[in-house]
Amino acid sequence: MIEDRVELWLVIVGLGLGSFLLRFAFIGLVGSRPLPAWVMRHLRYTAVAVLPGLVAPLVMWPAATQGTLDPARLTAAVVTIVVGAWTRNVLLSIGLGAGTLYAALYLLG
């Protein structure tokens, strides 16, 4: 639970302003000068560099099981990954991943 209201609003406002500045940076300020190739090359990988790192500990050490590896959650994660790699269909992956989680929690729990 998030208790600290000041922190919450700092994050909302800070993230809102920061995100706008990232979006406005080039189209609004830099004009049509192209970015150096090496900068574009790094920016291309930011999302795939941050999101997997965010998810990995949540899968390996779920807070719901006090940080110990949970067979049900791990199985659900693996199914989501495999379906996602196979079909590239986001909603289908979420659906089958969630279905697996409930089935596994029911069978193993």
Added chain:
Amino acid sequence: MPTETTKSIFLQGARDAAPFVLVVGPFALLFGVVAAEAGLNVVEALTFSVAVIAGAAQFTALQLMVDDVPTVVVLVSALAVNLRMAMYSASLTPYLGEASLRQRALAAYFIVDQSYGCSVLKYEQNPHWTIGQKLAYFWGTVAPVCPFWYIFTVVGAMLGNSIPEGLALDFALPITFLAIIMPMLRTPAHVAAALVSVIAALVFAFLPYNLGLLVAGILGMVTGAEVERRSAARAGDA
């Protein structure tokens, strides 16, 4: 060839982006639910979605705040997820750079994965479009996506408080993230970046303030860029 009016181009944009409603709606709904679970009320959740209008960054910030990570680290991590918006902005600039400052500022706010992806594709195919036609297409792609982001956040936040405990909602976020990451892994460079990020995040998990995530992000980014550079160099030799 039928004549292209501003209105027909706007509708074309709306049609091209319409299928994304099926992704954006549930995703926003989930954000609302997770936000409510984290203790946000409806107004706070909606303000979050209106101010940031970027799902992955919002989920990241929410998760880190629940984990009681220092505010600075929350902001840096979530903004890192949104760095790709700067890339979108840079790549739209050659097409929209001649619009007025007010129009560019407004368009900048609405740069999201879907509006960017559709627009850049069409701008490449239609170099003869005027700036007015390009903007019309851009607003067309925004119309079916962004309003649903707000609306379904509210619906999710309202539902969130009435969802029973046993639903294992703690794992909704990891599953959603995994599902959106997989289609992003289009090239060996993307796969390498993601793998390095996973390994680094687990190895550096002992670092305080969740700094392990930032280390993982930087290492993953450098890895992706380096793999791309090398495969481009190899393709150049051949």
